[in-house]
Amino acid sequence: MTGALAGPAFTQGLFDRAAARRGDPDWIAAQWQSGARVIGFDGEQALVSDEGGALSLYPLRASTALADTAVLLGLTDEGQAVFAVDAAGLAPEAALRRDVRGLAAEGRLPPRDLGLVAEARSLLLWHARHRFCANCGSPTRPADGGWRRSCAACEASHFPRTDPVAIVAVTHGDRLLLGRQPQFPAGMYSALAGFVEPGETIEAAAAREIFEEAGLRLTRIRYHSSQPWPFPSSLMIGLIAEADHDALTVDRSELEDARWFSRSEVSSMLAGHHPDGLKAPMPLAIAHHLLRAVLAED
Amino acid sequence: MTGALAGPAFTQGLFDRAAARRGDPDWIAAQWQSGARVIGFDGEQALVSDEGGALSLYPLRASTALADTAVLLGLTDEGQAVFAVDAAGLAPEAALRRDVRGLAAEGRLPPRDLGLVAEARSLLLWHARHRFCANCGSPTRPADGGWRRSCAACEASHFPRTDPVAIVAVTHGDRLLLGRQPQFPAGMYSALAGFVEPGETIEAAAAREIFEEAGLRLTRIRYHSSQPWPFPSSLMIGLIAEADHDALTVDRSELEDARWFSRSEVSSMLAGHHPDGLKAPMPLAIAHHLLRAVLAED
Numbered sequence: 001m002t003g004a005l006a007g008p009a010f011t012q013g014l015f016d017r018a019a020a021r022r023g024d025p026d027w028i029a030a031q032w033q034s035g036a037r038v039i040g041f042d043g044e045q046a047l048v049s050d051e052g053g054a055l056s057l058y059p060l061r062a063s064t065a066l067a068d069t070a071v072l073l074g075l076t077d078e079g080q081a082v083f084a085v086d087a088a089g090l091a092p093e094a095a096l097r098r099d100v101r102g103l104a105a106e107g108r109l110p111p112r113d114l115g116l117v118a119e120a121r122s123l124l125l126w127h128a129r130h131r132f133c134a135n136c137g138s139p140t141r142p143a144d145g146g147w148r149r150s151c152a153a154c155e156a157s158h159f160p161r162t163d164p165v166a167i168v169a170v171t172h173g174d175r176l177l178l179g180r181q182p183q184f185p186a187g188m189y190s191a192l193a194g195f196v197e198p199g200e201t202i203e204a205a206a207a208r209e210i211f212e213e214a215g216l217r218l219t220r221i222r223y224h225s226s227q228p229w230p231f232p233s234s235l236m237i238g239l240i241a242e243a244d245h246d247a248l249t250v251d252r253s254e255l256e257d258a259r260w261f262s263r264s265e266v267s268s269m270l271a272g273h274h275p276d277g278l279k280a281p282m283p284l285a286i287a288h289h290l291l292r293a294v295l296a297e298d
Numbered sequence: 299m300t301g302a303l304a305g306p307a308f309t310q311g312l313f314d315r316a317a318a319r320r321g322d323p324d325w326i327a328a329q330w331q332s333g334a335r336v337i338g339f340d341g342e343q344a345l346v347s348d349e350g351g352a353l354s355l356y357p358l359r360a361s362t363a364l365a366d367t368a369v370l371l372g373l374t375d376e377g378q379a380v381f382a383v384d385a386a387g388l389a390p391e392a393a394l395r396r397d398v399r400g401l402a403a404e405g406r407l408p409p410r411d412l413g414l415v416a417e418a419r420s421l422l423l424w425h426a427r428h429r430f431c432a433n434c435g436s437p438t439r440p441a442d443g444g445w446r447r448s449c450a451a452c453e454a455s456h457f458p459r460t461d462p463v464a465i466v467a468v469t470h471g472d473r474l475l476l477g478r479q480p481q482f483p484a485g486m487y488s489a490l491a492g493f494v495e496p497g498e499t500i501e502a503a504a505a506r507e508i509f510e511e512a513g514l515r516l517t518r519i520r521y522h523s524s525q526p527w528p529f530p531s532s533l534m535i536g537l538i539a540e541a542d543h544d545a546l547t548v549d550r551s552e553l554e555d556a557r558w559f560s561r562s563e564v565s566s567m568l569a570g571h572h573p574d575g576l577k578a579p580m581p582l583a584i585a586h587h588l589l590r591a592v593l594a595e596d
Binding site: 223 | 308309311313314315317318413414416417418419420421424427428429430431432433434435436437445454456457458459460461462493494495496497498499500501502505506509510521523524525526528531533535549551552
């Protein structure tokens with residue numbers, strides 16, 4: 001679990017995204033043609049190599065055929081450009097196709113490579129699903145190394161989305177609130193979460209979400225940490241808060257169940273030793289670290 | 299300055315957005331027809347009334363003609379539904395057209411109404427600029443009380459955007475880093491800011507932005523607070539951080555200037571008494587409160 005020890009998955013990306021060079025197509029072309037690192041996807045699956053134990057991102061060649069979908073992820077600390085492509089039909093047979101969530105859970109990719117996968121996946125899926133102009137309906141073309149799509153018809157520019165989500169570890173006295181959505185694996189409970197909507201603060205979104213789903217009012221809402229979650233492009237914003245009472249009104253259209261757990265129960269769920277087989281999220285998820293932070297608090 | 303004292307503008311919205319009822323068109327229609335509060339815009343201008351001193355949002359009638367663009371903002375604490383419409387040509391002549399930033403600066407609207415304006419403006423502009431399906435180019439239709447657009451051709455659903463921005467008050471010893479963009483009012487300096495991109499944490503976005511624009515590496519990045527910024531739909535995430543050195547490399551393509559200011563200089567800028575007429579952001583902006591928080595830290 002290399003990635004898990006330092007924190008949740010996807011948090012160790014490239015420091016330098018070369019944002020100031022994105023508008024310079026000649027510079028980008030020169031990087032592509034001179035020793036760039038190229039990673040790829042086949043649809044939603046990442047291309048990897050398994051060299052007997054250690055996993056790595058499959059090294060693609062910067063061919064002309066692949067240049068069409070190339071997005072510039074940034075520069076390594078050594079100054080090497082990194083691109084990502086949707087290789088689809090052009091991916092070599094030797095490359096393994098791997099589910100991104102599975103890669104994060106397994107922890108066999110170096111954390112920095114998992115960061116590249118997150119950036120690449122969000123960006124490539126955004127292109128795949130935004131080929132037309134939302135303003136006028138015309139086809140759009142990628143620009144700025146993949147960080148913009150531009151419409152020749154109405155001149156609109158469109159930018160990749162980042163969707164903020166408030167995820168909240170709620171406490172009341174000695175207990176923690178956890179819930180489960182119907183699609184969770186059997187026995188798994190997690191912190192409640194919801195998208196931050198236009199016109200609200202992070203704290204207001206957290207308060208609204210917990211009131212909607214569990215009927216609780218929050219006090220002492222505190223920020224803990226954040227995590228990119230590339231399914232397809234969320235930004236998880238981890239919070240810890242207290243509920244002003246403990247009587248739950250669970251929204252059964254959103255949640256299969258929500259209830260209070262003792263600290264020792266949460267502790268055994270995190271460790272995978274709960275007597276009834278109940279589970280908490282794995283270390284790849286920010287929820288795991290939020291719950292650990294609450295347990296460590298007192 | 300009613301709104302300013304409690305915090306930045308746009309932070310006091312509706313608590314209950316009635317999210318669970320958005321999928322129920324009959325319930326929404328019943329709210330529209332029975333005493334809902336309806337506020338409106340004429341393009342990007344909010345419709346207001348000025349009753350000799352106190353400003354209020356102009357009360358529109360829930361007419362059939364206005365129903366087409368109506369979005370459901372939520373419910374007041376008294377249970378009254380609030381809708382917003384793009385009234386454009388249908389707005390009564392008696393309604394004043396007012397710029398939203400001006401309304402926020404002036405502080406004559408009740409803070410809760412300014413929250414409604416923020417939610418409404420982001421949502422209505424999103425509809426105006428997203429009338430077509432980004433996935434297939436076909437026209438889309440509003441659904442869920444304005445919280446979704448759906449495409450009949452490819453069955454894609456599209457949701458309103460919220461674009462997170464990291465804004466950072468950077469300190470080094472006793473000084474603060476402030477910069478100015480070319481379009482700022484004369485003499486105004488503010489904290490540096492940039493969008494959080496797909497695949498990065500809030501903290502990574504802050505570190506990247508400050509390195510790109512000022513050449514500084516950050517340590518001790520701390521969350522302070524957040525603010526919706528409806529131009530058109532940003533979420534400002536306010537941070538305080540320390541720089542590891544003070545030698546600036548300013549990106550002149552982004553900033554007209556950036557430099558270190560003493561605490562007393564920032565204090566006089568916030569109060570509007572700087573000897574050279576330099577200014578800091580007004581209380582409507584989260585930057586004002588970030589700078590005050592740094593000065594209070596000491």
